[in-house]
Amino acid sequence: MIDNDIKLDFSDVLIVPKPNALVSRNDVNLEREFQFTNSGRIWTGIPIMVANMDTTGTIDMVRQLQDFHILTCLHKFYEPEDIPIDELNPDYFAISCGTSEKELEKLGRMVEKVKPHFICLDVANGYRHDVIEKIKHIRKIYPGITLIAGNVVTPEIVKEYYENGVDIVKMGIGSGSVCTTRLKTGVGYPQFSCIVDTKKEIPENCFIISDGGIQTVGDFSKAYGAGADFVMAGGMFAGHDECSGETIEENGTKYKIFYGMSSANAMNKHYGGVASYRSSEGKCVKLKYRGPVQQTVEDILGGIRSTMTYVGAKQMNELHGKCSFIRVNNTVNRIYNNNEV
Numbered sequence: 001m002i003d004n005d006i007k008l009d010f011s012d013v014l015i016v017p018k019p020n021a022l023v024s025r026n027d028v029n030l031e032r033e034f035q036f037t038n039s040g041r042i043w044t045g046i047p048i049m050v051a052n053m054d055t056t057g058t059i060d061m062v063r064q065l066q067d068f069h070i071l072t073c074l075h076k077f078y079e080p081e082d083i084p085i086d087e088l089n090p091d092y093f094a095i096s097c098g099t100s101e102k103e104l105e106k107l108g109r110m111v112e113k114v115k116p117h118f119i120c121l122d123v124a125n126g127y128r129h130d131v132i133e134k135i136k137h138i139r140k141i142y143p144g145i146t147l148i149a150g151n152v153v154t155p156e157i158v159k160e161y162y163e164n165g166v167d168i169v170k171m172g173i174g175s176g177s178v179c180t181t182r183l184k185t186g187v188g189y190p191q192f193s194c195i196v197d198t199k200k201e202i203p204e205n206c207f208i209i210s211d212g213g214i215q216t217v218g219d220f221s222k223a224y225g226a227g228a229d230f231v232m233a234g235g236m237f238a239g240h241d242e243c244s245g246e247t248i249e250e251n252g253t254k255y256k257i258f259y260g261m262s263s264a265n266a267m268n269k270h271y272g273g274v275a276s277y278r279s280s281e282g283k284c285v286k287l288k289y290r291g292p293v294q295q296t297v298e299d300i301l302g303g304i305r306s307t308m309t310y311v312g313a314k315q316m317n318e319l320h321g322k323c324s325f326i327r328v329n330n331t332v333n334r335i336y337n338n339n340e341v
Contacts, residue, residue, distance in 0.1 A: 007193035009175070010219040013325040020312025025305040031069060032316040034229070036167035037205045038139060039146040041117065043091060045069035046301070047316065048220070049209060051176075051234035052076065052096040052120055055258055059084065060242040064293050066092035068301070073120045073148070073232070076103065080113040094118030094148060099134045111142060120170075121149040124181070127157060132164055139165025151211060153189035155201035162206040168230060171198060175212035177235035178259055178285060192226050199227025199320070217300050221307035224316065225323025234258075239287035240296065247289065254289035 022028065033044045050056050050065065052073035059082070062072040066089045074083075076096040083095075095116045097107040107119070119138060123131050126149070135149055149161055150170025158169045174181040174188030182188040191213030198208060210228035214220060214236050223231045237243070238258040246257040290296065308314070311322040 007190040007197075008327065009190045010192050010213055010222045011215065011331055012190075012327055013192060013222060014328050014331060015222065015225055015307065015311065016324045016326055017310040018312055018322065018324070020309075022309045022312055022314065025302070025309055027314060028305050028308040029315050030301060030304060032229075034207060035205070036146045036207070037162075038165045038167050039144055041144070041146050041167075043117075043146065045071065045092065047071075047224075047230040048300070049073055049094075049211075049230050049232040050237045051211065051232050052094070052122055053234045053238075055243045055245040055256075056234050056237045057096070058242060058244050059088070061237065061293065062088050062093045064242050065297065068297055070297065071118070071230075073118075073122075076122060078110075079106070080110045083110075083114045085114055090115065090117040094120040096120040096122050099123060099128075099131060104134070104137070107138075108141075111145070116145060118146045118148060121147065121166075122170075123149070124151065124173075126150050126152040126161075126170075132160065135161060135164050135166055148209070150209070153194045153198075155198040158198055158202050158206065158208060162203065168207045168209055170209045170211045170232065171195060171228075172209075172211035172213065172232075177212075177215070179212065192222065195223060195226040195228050217303035218307070220300060221304050221319065221323075222325075224304075224319040225307075225311075225325065227320050235287075236300070237293060237296065239290040240293040241291060242293045248286065255286040256289055257284060258287050259284035 030046045031044055032047050033042065035042050046069050048070045050061055050072040052075050054075040054077055057073050057075040065072050069092065071092050071094060073094045073096055076098060095110050095114060097103045121134065121138060138147060146167045147165060148168045148170060149166045151172055152158060152169065153171055153173050161169045171194055172191055175191040191210060195210050207229040209230040209232050210223040211232040214233040220231050239256045243256060248255050313319045313322045
C-alpha cells in the first residue's frame with residue numbers, strides 16, 4: 001500500500017506573515033501553561049526540551065536552562081546518587097529510562113531519591129507491543145508523575161499512548177541530525193507532516209513533542225505552527241560547555257564530539273559494543289565548540305518571538321492556529337554561505 005500524498009520536512013515549507021497589531025517582540029509571551037490529563041499536574045514554562053542524549057541531557061544543562069524555564073530530559077545513564085536534588089528544580093528536568101527490568105528497577109530507586117515531576121520512557125521503536133504494557137506499569141506505580149513516552153509517528157499509536165497513561169507523546173523517527181535509522185531500515189516519516197497529520201486526529205489534551213529535524217532556529221516555530229506542543233532538539237544544544245563528550249583541538253580550532261544514541265560510539269560506551277543481532281543506527285560527528293549554551297538559547301527564543309510578531313500570536317498556544325504555510329522549493333538564499341566574517 002502506498003500513500004501518494006507527499007510528506008514534508010521543515011525545509012519544505014515557510015510560514016506566511018499576516019497583518020496584526022503586535023508592534024514588538026516584547027509583546028509576546030513564550031511561556032505556556034499545560035494541565036496534564038493523566039498525571040493531573042499543571043506545568044508552566046517555555047515548551048522546549050533538550051534531548052536525553054548523553055552529550056546533551058546533562059545535569060549542567062539543567063542548571064543553565066532551568067532559569068529559562070526550559071525542560072532538559074536527563075540521559076538514562078545517571079544513577080540516583082548523581083542527581084544534585086538541592087540544585088535542580090524538578091519542574092525543569094525529566095529522568096529517563098528504557099523498558100528493561102533493570103532500567104525499571106533503577107527508575108524506582110531514582111523516583112524514591114529524586115522525586116521527579118517528569119519521567120521520560122525512551123524507546124527507539126515505540127511500536128513494540130510491550131511498550132504499552134510498560135506505560136501501564138509506570139502509570140500505575142507513579143500516578144502523579146507526568147509521563148513522556150515515544151518515539152512514534154502516527155496518530156493511532158499516539159492516541160493509544162494517551163489512553164494508557166502518557167501525558168506527552170514524543171514523535172519522530174529518523175529525523176535527528178545524528179540518526180541513520182532511515183538509511184539502515186527504510187523506516188520514518190518526514191517531521192513536519194508527522195506533526196500536522198497527527199495533530200488533527202488526536203484529543204485536545206493529548207500533547208505531542210516534535211523530536212528531531214531541527215536544523216535552524218526557524219524550525220522551532222514551524223514545529224509549533226504545525227501543531228507540536230513541545231519541541232525537542234539535540235543537535236541545536238550540542239557542542240556547548242554544558243555538554244558532555246570529548247573535546248578535541250585541530251589546527252587551533254576546538255571541537256566537541258556529538259553522536260546518536262544508537263550509534264556504535266554510544267553502544268561501545270554504554271553496552272560494551274554493538275550487539276551481533278543489530279546494526280548501528282547513528283553517526284558520530286565533531287561540532288565546532290560553541291561556548292556557553294545561554295547565547296544559543298537566547299537566539300532560539302528571539303527567533304520564536306519574531307515569528308509570533310509576524311503572525312500576530314501573543315501567546316505560544318496561538319501559533320498553531322495562526323500559522324499558515326506555503327510549500328516551497330527553496331527556503332533561503334545561500335549564495336554567500338561559508339563566506340561569513
